Amino acid sequence: MNQVVDTVRQEIIHAIKNDQLVLPTLPEVALRVREIAEDPEASIDQLATCIGNDAALTARIIKVSNSPLLRGSQEIEDLKMALMRLGMEYTCNIATGLAMEQMFQATSDMVDKRLRDVWSRSSEIAGICHVLCKHRTNLRPDQATLAGLIHKIGVLPILTYAEESPALLKDAITLDRVIDTLQSAIGDLILKTWDFPEELRRVPSLHMKFTREADEPDYADIVTVAMLQSYMGSDHMLAKIDYSKVTAFARLGLDASGEEEEDLSEEMEAAMQLLS
Numbered sequence: 001m002n003q004v005v006d007t008v009r010q011e012i013i014h015a016i017k018n019d020q021l022v023l024p025t026l027p028e029v030a031l032r033v034r035e036i037a038e039d040p041e042a043s044i045d046q047l048a049t050c051i052g053n054d055a056a057l058t059a060r061i062i063k064v065s066n067s068p069l070l071r072g073s074q075e076i077e078d079l080k081m082a083l084m085r086l087g088m089e090y091t092c093n094i095a096t097g098l099a100m101e102q103m104f105q106a107t108s109d110m111v112d113k114r115l116r117d118v119w120s121r122s123s124e125i126a127g128i129c130h131v132l133c134k135h136r137t138n139l140r141p142d143q144a145t146l147a148g149l150i151h152k153i154g155v156l157p158i159l160t161y162a163e164e165s166p167a168l169l170k171d172a173i174t175l176d177r178v179i180d181t182l183q184s185a186i187g188d189l190i191l192k193t194w195d196f197p198e199e200l201r202r203v204p205s206l207h208m209k210f211t212r213e214a215d216e217p218d219y220a221d222i223v224t225v226a227m228l229q230s231y232m233g234s235d236h237m238l239a240k241i242d243y244s245k246v247t248a249f250a251r252l253g254l255d256a257s258g259e260e261e262e263d264l265s266e267e268m269e270a271a272m273q274l275l276s
Contacts (some may be wrong), residue, residue: 005177008168012161012182016189023190024156029054030099037092047088048080051095060098060275061091068270069130093142097126097149098275103156110169111159118152121230125151127271128226129219135267136252137217147203147219148226149275150196154187154204155179184208210246221248230272 015021026034032050036042051057058079065082066075076082083091104119106112126148133144158179162169169175187204199219206212206220207227214221225248231238243249 004171004174005181008161008165008174008178009181012158012178012186015161016157016186021157021161023186023193024103024153024160026096026194027099027102029057030096033092033095033099037088042088044080044083044088047091048083051083051091052079054099057095057098061086061095064094064098064274067274069127069267069274089140090142093140093146094275097146100149100153106159106163108163108169111163114159115155118155122149122152123275124272125223125226125230127274128229128268129222130274131267131271132222132226132252133219136254137222139217139219139222143197143200144219144222145275147200147223150187150191150200151203151207151223151227152183152187153190154183154185156190157186158182210241210248212247214247214251217248217251221251224248225252225254229268 012021016023029050033047036047036050051061062076062079062082064070065085070085076085086094101119104115106115126145129144129148130141133139133141137144162175162178168178184205188202191201191204203220203223206218207223209220210224224246228238228241228243228246233239249255
């Protein structure tokens with residue numbers, strides 16, 4: 001099996017180097033939102049016009065603004081009020097992440113299910129990232145949420161490749177090995193290609209380096225802990241990790257047991273529904 005994994009790995013790396021493996025591109029609405037975010041002269045009205053052209057994204061943004069994590073005293077029913085509650089930076093990052101959901105679809109049922117599973121888990125992890133960031137760091141919760149949504153982005157081109165390789169698609173164990181081996185490096189490459197902020201570009205690879213050293217907590221740390229917490233109590237191999245060896249917990253000031261304080265448990269419940 002190792003030989004098969006290595007062969008596929010070499011083929012994918014070769015395809016990337018020779019521009020034969022098409023890396024995913026951000027959806028048009030996400031590109032427009034990011035342009036507005038980078039324009040210091042941009043207004044809430046411009047952002048509302050951009051997002052308002054996408055009915056599904058508009059509904060999701062309004063739903064996020066009414067989340068228990070962000071909710072004010074009154075329920076919001078229109079986009080502009082939602083944007084005013086969330087603010088430009090938060091809206092731009094959340095809109096970018098939510099717009100990416102349309103990328104996690106495929107023509108074959110098997111690949112489609114895998115992609116939807118990845119998106120569902122990433123959405124849950126992104127919500128946990130929001131809470132951890134807010135309570136445990138001085139970093140930006142909107143960036144942390146986006147980090148959670150993009151940490152597995154490297155899966156996309158691998159599954160695109162698998163769709164055209166029936167033998168690999170039928171061999172789930174080998175496909176999982178290929179994904180585990182390659183997704184981190186490919187994810188970093190995609191985020192660099194998309195010109196994402198420097199602090200997010202290596203989240204796909206760094207969040208799996210459980211013993212890495214760093215002077216300050218960063219977005220990869222937040223994703224690491226959020227991911228491990230999302231699998232806690234399950235049969236997944238990540239639930240069997242020895243948390244005492246995961247340096248991200250200490251940098252976030254968390255107990256290595258991985259158990260969050262009682263006063264955050266309600267927020268964690270809401271967080272896991274934030275983007276669902």
